[in-house]
Amino acid sequence: MSEADSYQEDAIHATDLRKTFSDIVAVDSISFTVRRGEIFGFLGPNGAGKTTTARMLTGVMQPDGGSAAIFGHDIVHAPVRAKQRCGVVPETANAYTDISAWQNLMLMGELYGVPKHYAEERAKTLLTALGLIERKDQKVQGFSKGMKQRLILAMALLHKPELLFLDEPTSGLDVQSTHLITGMLRELNRNGTTIFLTTHNMEEANRLCDRVAIIQKGRIVTIDSPERLKMAIERLHTIEVSFDPARSADDLITFPGIESARREGDKLVITTEDVDSAIHAITTFGREHNLKIEMLRTLSPTLDEAFLRLTGADSA
Amino acid sequence: MNPESIIEQAKRAFAITKKDIRIYYAKGPVVIFGLFMPLFLFLAFALGNRNLPMPFLLSGLLAMTVFFTATAVSPVIQPWEAQARTLERLIACPVTMKTLIAGDMFASFLFAVGIAIVPIMIGVLVGVVPLYPLLLAAGIILASFCFSALGLLLSTPATNVPSNIMMLSSLLKFPLIFISGVFIPVEQLPFAGQVLAICSPLTYFTDIARYCIMGTNSFPLSVNFAALAVFSIIFALLAIRLHARTVSRRI
Ligand SMILES: Nc1ncnc2c1ncn2[C@@H]1O[C@H](COP(=O)(O)OP(=O)(O)O)[C@@H](O)[C@H]1O
Ligand SMILES: [Mg+2]
Numbered sequence: 001m002s003e004a005d006s007y008q009e010d011a012i013h014a015t016d017l018r019k020t021f022s023d024i025v026a027v028d029s030i031s032f033t034v035r036r037g038e039i040f041g042f043l044g045p046n047g048a049g050k051t052t053t054a055r056m057l058t059g060v061m062q063p064d065g066g067s068a069a070i071f072g073h074d075i076v077h078a079p080v081r082a083k084q085r086c087g088v089v090p091e092t093a094n095a096y097t098d099i100s101a102w103q104n105l106m107l108m109g110e111l112y113g114v115p116k117h118y119a120e121e122r123a124k125t126l127l128t129a130l131g132l133i134e135r136k137d138q139k140v141q142g143f144s145k146g147m148k149q150r151l152i153l154a155m156a157l158l159h160k161p162e163l164l165f166l167d168e169p170t171s172g173l174d175v176q177s178t179h180l181i182t183g184m185l186r187e188l189n190r191n192g193t194t195i196f197l198t199t200h201n202m203e204e205a206n207r208l209c210d211r212v213a214i215i216q217k218g219r220i221v222t223i224d225s226p227e228r229l230k231m232a233i234e235r236l237h238t239i240e241v242s243f244d245p246a247r248s249a250d251d252l253i254t255f256p257g258i259e260s261a262r263r264e265g266d267k268l269v270i271t272t273e274d275v276d277s278a279i280h281a282i283t284t285f286g287r288e289h290n291l292k293i294e295m296l297r298t299l300s301p302t303l304d305e306a307f308l309r310l311t312g313a314d315s316a
Numbered sequence: 317m318n319p320e321s322i323i324e325q326a327k328r329a330f331a332i333t334k335k336d337i338r339i340y341y342a343k344g345p346v347v348i349f350g351l352f353m354p355l356f357l358f359l360a361f362a363l364g365n366r367n368l369p370m371p372f373l374l375s376g377l378l379a380m381t382v383f384f385t386a387t388a389v390s391p392v393i394q395p396w397e398a399q400a401r402t403l404e405r406l407i408a409c410p411v412t413m414k415t416l417i418a419g420d421m422f423a424s425f426l427f428a429v430g431i432a433i434v435p436i437m438i439g440v441l442v443g444v445v446p447l448y449p450l451l452l453a454a455g456i457i458l459a460s461f462c463f464s465a466l467g468l469l470l471s472t473p474a475t476n477v478p479s480n481i482m483m484l485s486s487l488l489k490f491p492l493i494f495i496s497g498v499f500i501p502v503e504q505l506p507f508a509g510q511v512l513a514i515c516s517p518l519t520y521f522t523d524i525a526r527y528c529i530m531g532t533n534s535f536p537l538s539v540n541f542a543a544l545a546v547f548s549i550i551f552a553l554l555a556i557r558l559h560a561r562t563v564s565r566r567i
Contacts, residue, residue, distance in 0.1 A: 058408045061564045083410035084319040090408065094401040098339045110331030111409040113317055113324055152405070 009072040011036050011163045011194040012057060016066030019052050026052040028218035029066060034196055036162075039189050041209030041226075042198040049218040050198035051091050054167045057196070058088045070163060084112065087156030091167035091198075095151050097141040101132055104140060104151065105158055112159035119158060126154040130180060146177030153181060163194045170204065182208060205229075237275045238299040241282055242267040243291040255281040267295065325415045332411070332419025333426070340389050340396065341427055350385030350431050361499050371444050371530035376498040378435040378529070379522040382456060383463050384489065386428035390467030391485045393420050394559070398476040398566035407567075413560040421464045421552070428460035439529070448528040451537075455524035458544045462517050465551035472558035474565040497522045502534045517547040 012034035019027040027049040034040040042050050055061040057068050059079040068075045070082035095104045102123060109119030127133040130150040140148060149169065156164060166185070170178040185208060189195055199205050205212045206226040213223040236259075249261040249268050257277035261270045272278040275298055286293050317324060358377045362368070397403035407416070436446070446452045470485040493499070495509055496518035502510060513519045520540040527533040533540075 055404075055564075055567075060404055060408050060567065078320075080320045080325075080410045080412060083408060088405065088408040090404045092401055093405045095405075096335070096339055096402055097400065098342070099335075103338070107331060107335055108409070110334075111328050111406075111411060113319060113328065113410075155405070 009036075010034060010069075011038075012040075012068065012070060012196060013072075014053075014057065014066070014068040017053065017056055017063050017068055018065035019049075019056060019061065020064055025218050027056070027063075030215070030218070030220050031066075032213055032220060032223060034163075034194060036194050037189070037192060038210040039185070039195040039197060039208055041205040041212040042196065042215055043200070043202065043205045043212050044198075044215035045200055048200075048215045050200075050215060051167055052218075053215070054090070054165055054196070054198055058086065058090075058165050059083050060090075084159075085161060086163040086165055087159070087161035089149075089152050089156045089164070089166040089169050091171075093152055095140045095148060095155060098139065100137050100139055101127065101143075101151050101154075102136045104155055108155045108158045114159050122158050122160070123154070126157055129184060130154050144174075145172065146174045149173055150177055150180060153184065157188070161193070163196065164188065166195065166197045168198055168200065171200070202229075237272055239270040239272060239275065239278055239282070239296070240267050240299065241270065241296045242294045243286060244294050245291065247289075247291065252282065252285065255285070257281060319410045325412060326418075328409075328411045329415045329419040329422065332406075332416060333422040336389075336393060336420055336423035337426070340393055341423065343389075349388035350381065350427070351434065354380035354384050354435075357493065369530070370442060371439075372526070374435060374439040374442075374444050375525040375529040376522065377438070378432060378456075378525045379459075379496070379498050379518060380493060381435050382428050382432050382459050382521065383492070383518050385431040386424050386460050386463030387467035387470065387485060387489055388424075389427070390420055390424040390464055391471035391481050392478040394471050394563070394566065395476050395478045395481050399478065403563070404567045407563060413563070414556055417468055417552070417556050417559060421461070421468055421555075424464035424467055425460045428463060429456060432456045432460070444529065446529050447531055452525065452528035455521060455528060455541070455544075458541060458548065459517075459521035459524070462521075462544045462548040462551065465548055465555055466517065468555040469551050469558070472555065472562055474562040476566055492516050492518050495519070497526075497534065517544060520544050520547075 010033045014033070015031050016029045017027055017031070018025075018029045030053065042053065044050050052061065056063045057070070057075065059075050059082060062076060071085050073082040073085070075082045095101070096107070105123040105126070106119060109116065109123070114122070124133070127136050130153065132147060132150055132154070135143070135147070140151065143151065153169070169181055173181070182204075185195060185197070197208065206229065209226055211223060212226055212229055214221040246266055247268070249263045252258055252261045252268060252270060255278070257272050257274035258281065259271045259273060261268055270278060270282070279296070279298075282296070283293070285291075354377060357380060358373065362373050394403065397406060439445070467485070470488065471481055473481065473484065475481060495505065495512040496516045497513060498518070502513045502519060505513060520535065520543040523533050523535050524537065524540045527537060
């Protein structure tokens with residue numbers, strides 16, 4: 001065991017990581033630390049720089065600036081040691097479709113130096129857990145998207161990595177596959193695997209992660225626990241209502257619990273931190289003025305709203 | 317286990333070789349570019365020059381076969397992988413660029429050596445038995461290594477369209493056939509042709525093949541082997557260098 005392997009080392013330590021593509025700054029000097037044993041979420045909209053960050057951390061792309069270490073191994077200067085310790089599920093990866101699921105797994109075993117008998121045992125366990133064991137000898141060509149993704153996860157886990165990278169692992173998958181994958185991630189984490197997960201799905205980040213970094217335009221906006229994130233999100237709900245006859249937004253703005261109101265076509269769009277009082281106020285207002293409520297619905301905050309909320313950009 | 321050790325990386329390179337053979341060499345180009353193409357060129361040439369001796373023709377066929385086979389698939393493996401979206405997963409594995417290139421090169425090498433047996437067998441069947449079989453074997457091995465490295469060098473442009481690479485490499489490969497003494501002995505080429513011939517690695521292998529099969533040669537044997545070795549080293553180092561630079565642009 002070298003010094004770098006000592007147990008205090010963080011799973012990921014990124015310092016001022018930077019990557020540009022011609023004139024686009026994809027990742028703009030970000031720094032963060034992922035501790036051993038946590039599920040760390042990287043949450044941001046499309047184009048935020050999540051994939052680019054993940055690619056730099058997994059040694060697929062060279063950073064233009066800054067550095068990153070995986071369990072103390074620098075990803076640029078000791079890439080083999082760093083890569084040996086992680087499993088990777090890239091965003092748009094594929095298994096080899098001309099060979100079978102089993103052969104794909106055995107290939108990974110060889111590339112990670114896993115002894116053959118152990119690789120075979122692991123492959124059986126993983127394929128069973130991910131519901132692919134009956135298809136193990138079929139070519140990957142005929143697999144559905146969900147099955148392919150499950151296979152890629154199995155391939156990433158064959159050598160029992162201590163750290164698992166997943167780039168939007170459930171994006172566009174069927175419910176069953178999503179369920180299997182998230183279930184497996186939880187179980188892995190219970191058994192000590194550190195997980196770095198990117199997603200543009202706030203719910204997923206909330207459900208799975210111990211800490212979440214919000215990334216936007218290549219920068220980390222905030223790193224927080226999902227509870228705190230959730231509080232920030234739940235503070236802001238949207239209610240849409242339309243009355244007959246129509247009313248102006250100004251009629252509602254003074255009511256308790258209502259933060260803002262504006263007109264959008266024939267409906268009023270109201271934001272509130274207290275959905276209950278706001279709805280009571282709206283219905284009372286309608287009854288008092290003999291208005292027919294034609295439509296009333298509450299909307300959960302969108303990611304964009306959550307961003308604005310978390311970054312305080314809307315209070316400026 | 318130290319993942320960086322040479323033995324460990326060599327094992328992983330071999331895993332890449334196995335993968336390449338399973339997946340890529342099962343596809344069309346090897347047979348088409350490696351075997352049929354030289355055979356057709358050879359037949360066309362042999363029919364047009366009926367007075368040429370059989371050993372001359374066969375040594376030319378051998379040189380072409382090894383050259384075309386070694387450069388048939390290796391240039392397109394990485395573009396194929398990039399297109400099929402398997403490349404990112406592969407380079408996230410704990411293997412160095414040297415390992416990756418070595419793995420691809422070894423697959424190409426094995427095929428070139430394997431297919432070389434075909435023209436030699438044809439020769440034996442028509443009564444042309446190599447005069448120096450061991451020397452010929454050594455020549456085939458070195459040449460296969462050299463041409464495989466050249467094949468990998470040809471795939472360094474960061475395009476993910478395999479047919480572009482195939483076109484580019486054909487553009488380079490076909491002219492080489494005509495200046496490397498395969499059809500016309502180097503001595504009979506015009507001066508400019510002779511200068512070009514010296515720059516072509518294929519010239520030296522053709523010369524080795526000719527010497528081993530019919531006993532005549534244009535260059536000393538030691539020069540032939542040394543030239544192939546130097547070309548091999550240059551091609552391999554350049555391929556590793558350039559791939560390390562371009563690979564991330566493919567994904
Ligand atoms: N290989 C590339 N070449 C050029 N631009 C790229 C490349 N990869 C990503 N980008 C750009 O970098 C930015 C961040 O992309 P990405 O990391 O894929 O974001 P995300 O994964 O969060 O959706 C985007 O503007 C994208 O267009
Ligand atoms: Mg992405």
